[in-house]
Structure formats: C-alpha cells, structure tokens
C-alpha cells in the first residue's frame with residue numbers, strides 16, 4: 001500500500017499526460033506545496049527540474065518523474081543520517097516538545113538497538129511527572145532495556161541522567177538513552193535543565209547524539225515549536241514520528257534544509273517495531289512512487 005505521504009496520488013494526472021506543458025509545472029508546484037515542501041524548496045526543485053528538462057530536451061512526463069525522484073534524493077542525501085554510537089557507553093539525549101512521540105520513540109529505539117544485539121539502559125529523567133516515568137519504563141522494559149527511575153518524584157533530572165550513565169559504565173551497558181522533559185511553558189527553565197543534564201553527564205562520558213523528536217503531522221508549524229531545542233540543545237539528529245498519519249512527505253526534506261540537521265530515524269506507527277533508519281534513496285522512491 002502506498003504511504004499516506006506519497007506524492008503518487010497528487011502527481012498521477014500529471015504523469016499520465018502525454019507531454020510536459022505549462023499545466024504540468026503548475027500542478028507539480030501545487031503538489032509540492034500541498035505536501036509541505038515549503039515555498040523555498042518547492043521553487044528550488046521546480047527550477048532545477050525546468051533546467052534538466054531543457055537540457056535533456058525531453059517532453060516525456062515519465063522522464064520528469066524520474067528527475068523529480070533524483071532531485072529529491074540528491075537533496076536528502078546532502079546530510080549524513082548515520083547515528084554515531086561508537087563510544088562505550090554511547091550516551092543519547094532524546095529531546096522534544098511533549099506529545100510528539102518522545103516516549104514511544106525511546107521504546108522503539110531501544111528495541112531497534114536490542115535487535116542489533118546492543119545492550120541498552122534508559123534513564124527516566126523526565127522526573128516532573130510520575131506518569132511519564134512509568135510510561136517510558138514500560139516501553140523500555142518491553143524493548144529488553146534496563147531502566148533507571150528517579151529515587152523520588154521531582155528528583156533533579158541531571159542526577160537521574162548521571163546515575164544512568166554511571167550504571168552503564170559499571171555494568172558494561174553499551175547504549176544509554178536519556179528521556180528528558182518537554183514542557184515548553186518555561187522555555188529558559190527547560191533549556192537550563194537540559195544544559196545541566198548535559199554538563200553533568202559529560203563529567204562521566206561524552207554525549208554521542210542529541211536527538212530531537214518532531215511530529216510529522218504538525219509539519220512546519222511543529223518545527224517552530226521546537227526552535228528552542230534547535231538553538232540551545234546541540235541537536236545532532238532528528239527523529240520524525242507519525243509519518244504514517246501524515247500527508248506531508250515534503251516536510252522530510254523541508255525540515256532538513258531549514259535546520260541543517262540530518263534526519264536519523266523515522267517512526268511510522270504505534271508499535272514497538274515501527275522505527276527505521278532513514279535512507280534517502282528509499283524515501284525518495286516511496287515519495288515519488
């Protein structure tokens with residue numbers, strides 16, 4: 001079944017026509033805007049395709065389809081999606097606004113790693129809400145990971161993070177995933193909390209990755225909400241969740257180009273197995289199916 005974010009449906013009429021004409025270009029532009037590529041990326045893609053079509057002197061929409069796929073793939077590939085998890089332990093901070101799927105992502109990511117034979121420990125450093133602690137613990141345990149919970153409600157998140165890394169070092173656990181708070185009411189408070197977590201963890205081990213979780217269904221609006229993390233949290237990779245419920249496939253490219261940060265993981269469902277690495281070629285092929 002085609003992905004909900006595929007451009008296939010929107011472009012079907014255009015690619016079924018016999019020749020490339022003015023309507024082709026306006027339909028293409030509309031489809032890209034509707035898919036949340038954003039005006040800048042849309043203009044850049046259309047311009048590049050017009051140049052290619054002129055250069056190869058083609059009038060065949062099938063050629064245009066192939067070129068569209070290649071242009072999107074080439075732009076997606078400009079950033080490297082590889083997760084850097086070679087340190088032992090490799091410490092990963094997971095950040096993002098509440099409700100975007102952070103907890104679920106930690107569970108899925110833990111499972112993704114244990115499937116590869118890695119040992120994983122999760123630090124429940126979103127200590128403000130007891131429910132958040134229990135939620136992340138349930139997911140982590142389901143994934144076969146260990147969990148460090150706060151010793152008392154409201155314990156300093158940095159101290160939970162510290163204890164988690166300490167345990168990993170003591171027990172030889174390979175990957176540490178740290179859940180952090182996502183409340184945005186007090187932006188500066190939250191950023192101070194995150195930098196404290198970072199400082200305290202770095203006393204024990206360098207931070208391998210800071211992954212920012214974004215909800216793909218909110219598209220570019222959601223990105224505005226996450227601006228503070230991008231500015232202050234030292235984000236090294238993006239995780240896009242809920243792509244299965246999103247018609248905004250273009251957001252994937254727009255978000256990389258707007259932030260300059262690579263997408264490293266994508267979530268496409270609510271089950272523990274629904275997280276994959278990001279491959280530009282596969283994504284571009286599915287997008288322009």
Ligand SMILES: Nc1nc2c(ncn2[C@@H]2O[C@H](COP(=O)(O)OP(=O)(O)OP(=O)(O)O)[C@@H](O)[C@H]2O)c(=O)[nH]1
Pocket residue numbers: 097098099100101102103104105132135182241242243244245267268269270274
């Ligand atoms: N369809 C779909 N739903 C998802 C995906 N990831 C998360 N969800 C759902 O999104 C909702 C929020 O996910 P959580 O993981 O609880 O989000 P959170 O950011 O930790 O939110 P809080 O715990 O409220 O801060 C849940 O109902 C998840 O099942 C995904 O990739 N696809």
